[in-house]
Each structure stands twice: as C-alpha cells, then as structure tokens.
Amino acid sequence: MADFPENLRYSAEHEWVDDASPATIGVTSVAADALGDVVYLELPEVGASIEAGAVVGEIESTKSVSELYSPVSGTVVEVNQSAVDDPAVVNSDPFGAGWLFKVDVTSRGALLTADEYAAQAG
Amino acid sequence: MAEDQQDPTQDKTTPLHDEHVALGASLTGFGGWLMPLRYTSDLAEHRAVRDAAGLFDLSHMGEIHLEGPQSGAALDAALVGNASAIGVGRARYSMICADDGAVLDDLIVYRLADEHFLVVANAGNAPRVAAELVARSAAHDTVVTDRSAETALVAVQGPQAEEIVASLTAADDVETVRTMKYYASAPATVAGVAVLVARTGYTGEDGFELFVPADRAVGLWRALLAAGEPRGLVPAGLSARDSLRLEAGMPLYGHELDETTTPYEAGLGRVVKLDKTGADGEALPFVGRDALAARAQSAPARVLVGLRGEGRRPARAGYDVVQRGLDGAVGAVVGHVTSGAPSPTLGYPVAMAYVTPEVSAEGSELAVDVRGRAEPFVVVPLPFYKRA
Incomplete structure (x- = not known):
C-alpha cells in the first residue's frame, strides 16, 4: 500500500490539500498512477472563486481525461505554471513539485486523513 | 479509463499473465482479455519502440488455421482479398465482410504452405471469424481449426528488433530472420523454441511477431526481455500499442472499422478484389461482393x-x-x-x-x-x- 504524507488532507476524488494559508492543492499518487502520463492541465484562473466539490479544471493523460475537483472553497491565488508547461511533474512528484494551485480558503469540504485515504484508496 | 474497458473479472488471461503481474503492469480488460495497459509509463514505452524496441504480449489475438487442398479457394470465397495469390511464406492484410459489405473484422492472412493458411483475427472478433470461416468454407476441401487457445503471440517492435531476435535465433535460421521481408513469415528456432517468425506489426516500425506454443511462451518472453534490455527494449502495453498504431495511421477494429463501415469509407478499398477469379478463370463470388461492387461505384457519405x-x-x-x-x-x-x-x-x-x-x-x-x-x-x- 502506498504511503501518503501525514500532514495533508485528502478528498475521495484523489486531491490533496495542506493546512497552510494559502492552501496548496494537488492530486495524489493514486490519481497520477491511474491516469498514466499527464500531458495537459487545465487549472482555474487566479482570482477565480471556487467551491469545495465543484469541478475546477481537468487533467488529461495519454489515455484519458479526468475532471479536477477542488477540496476547498475560496479564491485561487496562484497556479503552478511550471506544471502547466511540463505536466510530467504531476506523475514524477505529485505531492511536491507537481502541486496544482493555491487557494485562500474560506471553508473545507469533508476531507480524509492519510490513514483514512489509504484505507479507501489503497 | 480506457474506452474499451469492460468488467475485468470476466476476462481471460494469456499464458504471460504472471509475467505481467511480476513486472508490475497495470491491467485492463480488452476484447474479453485481461491485458497489460502499461508497465511503467505510456510515453516511455511508446518512445522505446520508436527509438529502440518494445516487447508486446499479443496472445489475445486469434489464430485460425485452414489446411487442405482448397484452403486458398475457401479464403477467396470468404474474404475480400485474393488469398490464393499470396505466395508461400508471404502475408497480406485483408478483411472479412458481411453480405451487406460491412466489415466483420480486419485480418492478416499468412500463407505457411501451399495448402496451409493462418488467419490472425482481433481478440474480440476471433470466435466469430472462426465460426464464419467454418460456415463459409463448408463446400471446400479444407479444415478450419481455431488454435487461439494453444497459441501465444509476442511482438518485438522497433529499430533494434532485428538485432534482438537474431541474437536469440539458431545459427541455421539467422539468415532467414535477417533477410525476411516485410509481410513475410518463416519457421525458426528462437531461444530454443520452434516458433513462426513473421515480419509484421502494428506500430509503424520494423519488427517481428512470434507465434509460439502457449506452454513455451514464458521462456521465450524472458529470453527476449533479457536479450533486449541491453539494447533498450522494454515491455510495452496496450496504451503504447494504441498510440503507436494511431501515429502510423493504422485502423483499430471498433474505432475506424466496425459493422457500420465498408472498406471504402475507411480508405481501404484497395484490399477488396472485386475482379478476383477462380481456378477456372471465371469471376469469383465472395461474401459481400455485390454490395461492395455497388459501393465502389458510389460516392462515399463519409x-x-x-x-x-x-x-x-x-x-x-x-x-x-x-x-x-x-x-x-x-x-x-x-x-x-x-x-x-x-x-x-x-x-x-x-x-x-x-x-x-x-x-x-x-x-x-x-x-x-x-x-x-x-x-x-x-x-x-x-x-x-x-x-x-
């Protein structure tokens, strides 16, 4: 079973979010492995107001396309342009350099701990 | 995820299934079989085939043999192409159509001997193709045998394929392998196993397909992996196979070809031999001929x-x-x-x-x-x- 960072919280749709302010959001290694090689990212725009559980973008791999859900509500303050330019980083380092966007959080959805997520996704 | 995915619990496994699991492959349902989708990365596997070599398990494909004096005539009547004109040791791309000209499957027909042909059909269509060949050849002196279950098929594709296969080939057969033309085949001993080597593929690169008895497949697979790795070969899954064939503009049954399509819409009218003749020199009827002849004369709708x-x-x-x-x-x-x-x-x-x-x-x-x-x-x- 994969190890998931303890300091993050997870959504059932395989996003992770940290507890910093603003909060950083990405997709988990489970999502990255299931997608295959990520070739295209469509991320929300800086300044966009997003809702927890709503579709905010898409992740396209060689074989498929998946919707990207936000695990939190708030305002997008930054997107990872280097991941947009070279999406392979989502596969190689999903919990680090492959982060996707940052949000000024107003509220969080129902999120899982690393253990809960591992039990569900593992 | 893949659009061809079905309930994987019902799927058959190939003789190489345990190898795929041991290599850490992601598996997917395809045509009724549980097959490797990728081992590591779709892109890495795709690039390895373009730059060096990839090793594919194609044991889901169907192998249907016709043996007997009228095997060529039987295929002439059953398929759109002119099988009896194929030279011994050569192969041709062909199709099997319904009465209305619809494509039931696309095929490769290998002539192994004067009176022995091998028809390779797509996995999901193989049982139906075998049944159609039995029905359509009933009046001919030929025996149709579906040997899909006892036959494994592995492909080595890419610019290093010849070196890799030749390095494992028995000395007496090396020349045969090295000089083999595209769309040709011959028996050879590779890694100590008697196989049928064919210079065919579905990637747009040079390469070989090796038909091997199912119970010898694992040994052949491991030998090819070991001999190929120093030359850049990696095992490659269906995902890379799909992107490779797409770049090469090759049709995939269920996508470019299906029962709503005739060969003409697909730009493959050249495989239909409307004017083929029998041994007596008379025009030879074949299943779908009338519909396809009419279709050849009209402008396509798409x-x-x-x-x-x-x-x-x-x-x-x-x-x-x-x-x-x-x-x-x-x-x-x-x-x-x-x-x-x-x-x-x-x-x-x-x-x-x-x-x-x-x-x-x-x-x-x-x-x-x-x-x-x-x-x-x-x-x-x-x-x-x-x-x-």
Whole structure:
C-alpha cells in the first residue's frame, strides 16, 4: 500500500490539500498512477472563486481525461505554471513539485486523513 | 479509463499473465482479455519502440488455421482479398465482410504452405471469424481449426528488433530472420523454441511477431526481455500499442472499422478484389461482393481523415468534428472522431475521424468539440508518422 504524507488532507476524488494559508492543492499518487502520463492541465484562473466539490479544471493523460475537483472553497491565488508547461511533474512528484494551485480558503469540504485515504484508496 | 474497458473479472488471461503481474503492469480488460495497459509509463514505452524496441504480449489475438487442398479457394470465397495469390511464406492484410459489405473484422492472412493458411483475427472478433470461416468454407476441401487457445503471440517492435531476435535465433535460421521481408513469415528456432517468425506489426516500425506454443511462451518472453534490455527494449502495453498504431495511421477494429463501415469509407478499398477469379478463370463470388461492387461505384457519405491539432488539447474517440464557428464557437457537426491522442512522437494532438466529403480535403480547417470548446484541427494526410 502506498504511503501518503501525514500532514495533508485528502478528498475521495484523489486531491490533496495542506493546512497552510494559502492552501496548496494537488492530486495524489493514486490519481497520477491511474491516469498514466499527464500531458495537459487545465487549472482555474487566479482570482477565480471556487467551491469545495465543484469541478475546477481537468487533467488529461495519454489515455484519458479526468475532471479536477477542488477540496476547498475560496479564491485561487496562484497556479503552478511550471506544471502547466511540463505536466510530467504531476506523475514524477505529485505531492511536491507537481502541486496544482493555491487557494485562500474560506471553508473545507469533508476531507480524509492519510490513514483514512489509504484505507479507501489503497 | 480506457474506452474499451469492460468488467475485468470476466476476462481471460494469456499464458504471460504472471509475467505481467511480476513486472508490475497495470491491467485492463480488452476484447474479453485481461491485458497489460502499461508497465511503467505510456510515453516511455511508446518512445522505446520508436527509438529502440518494445516487447508486446499479443496472445489475445486469434489464430485460425485452414489446411487442405482448397484452403486458398475457401479464403477467396470468404474474404475480400485474393488469398490464393499470396505466395508461400508471404502475408497480406485483408478483411472479412458481411453480405451487406460491412466489415466483420480486419485480418492478416499468412500463407505457411501451399495448402496451409493462418488467419490472425482481433481478440474480440476471433470466435466469430472462426465460426464464419467454418460456415463459409463448408463446400471446400479444407479444415478450419481455431488454435487461439494453444497459441501465444509476442511482438518485438522497433529499430533494434532485428538485432534482438537474431541474437536469440539458431545459427541455421539467422539468415532467414535477417533477410525476411516485410509481410513475410518463416519457421525458426528462437531461444530454443520452434516458433513462426513473421515480419509484421502494428506500430509503424520494423519488427517481428512470434507465434509460439502457449506452454513455451514464458521462456521465450524472458529470453527476449533479457536479450533486449541491453539494447533498450522494454515491455510495452496496450496504451503504447494504441498510440503507436494511431501515429502510423493504422485502423483499430471498433474505432475506424466496425459493422457500420465498408472498406471504402475507411480508405481501404484497395484490399477488396472485386475482379478476383477462380481456378477456372471465371469471376469469383465472395461474401459481400455485390454490395461492395455497388459501393465502389458510389460516392462515399463519409471519409476517414487524419486531423492534426493546432492547440494542446487532444480529441478523443466519440467527440464531434465541427465547423469552426465565429469567435471560436462550436459550429455545425461534420463528423466524429474515431481515435485521438496526444502524439508522443510529434508533440501535438492527432486524431482519425470520419467526416463528410465536402470538408475532407487536406488543409481543411475544422474543429473538434472538446467538452464544449471548439479546439482547432486541420485535415492532414495519413499516416501521421512514417519511419525514416
């Protein structure tokens, strides 16, 4: 079973979010492995107001396309342009350099701990 | 995830299944079989085939043998091509059609001996092709045997394929392998196993397909992996196989070909031999001939084209091809995408699509409705990729 960072919280749709302010959001290694090689990212725009559980973008791999859900509500303050330019980083380092966007959080959805997520996704 | 995915619990496994699991493959249902989708990375496997070599398990494919004095005549009557004109040791791409000209499957026909042919059918269609060949050859002196279950098939594809296969081939057979022409086959001993070696493939690269008894498949697979690894060979899954064949402009049954398609829409009218004759020199009827003859005379309602994306978002199978509307809007529907992916070799999205003839000319500026947005695509000639 994969190890998931303890300091993050997870959504059932395989996003992770940290507890910093603003909060950083990405997709988990489970999502990255299931997608295959990520070739295209469509991320929300800086300044966009997003809702927890709503579709905010898409992740396209060689074989498929998946919707990207936000695990939190708030305002997008930054997107990872280097991941947009070279999406392979989502596969190689999903919990680090492959982060996707940052949000000024107003509220969080129902999120899982690393253990809960591992039990569900593992 | 893959559109061909079905309930994997019902799927059959190949003689190499345990090898795939041990190599850490992601598995997927395809044509009733549980097959490796990828071992590590789709892109890495695709690039290995273009740059060095890939090793594929194709044991899901069907192998149907016809043996007896009228085997060639039986295939002439059953298929659209002229099987009896194939030389011994050569192979041809062909199709089996219904009475109305619809494509039931696309096939490779190998002539192994004067009175012995091997028909290789797609996994999901193999039982039906075997049943059709039995029914259609009932009046001929030939025996049809479906040996799919006892036959494994592995492919070594890529510029290093000849070196890798030759390095494992018995000394007496090395010359046969090295001088083998494209679309030819011969028996040979490879890694100590008596196999049928064919210089065929589905990747747009040079390469070989090795038909091997199912109980010898694991030894052959391991030998090819070991001999190939120093030359850059990696095991490659169905995902890479699909992107490789798409770049090479090769049709996939269920996508470019199906029972609503005749060979003509698919741009494959050349495989239909309307004028083939029997041993007596008389015109030879074959299943679908009348419908296909009429079809050959009429203008097609739709045409298979290649599309090159101008942006970064790929088109996927099933998406609508549309006119470019004002200000980037989605215009009128003019066709649909049958296969589409980001091309790993070319670096832009590629797709095959059926479109109306009016918009099918090279350079025609179209768009694909990618989830509500008109992404610009241009009609380009097939194949997208041709090896140097």
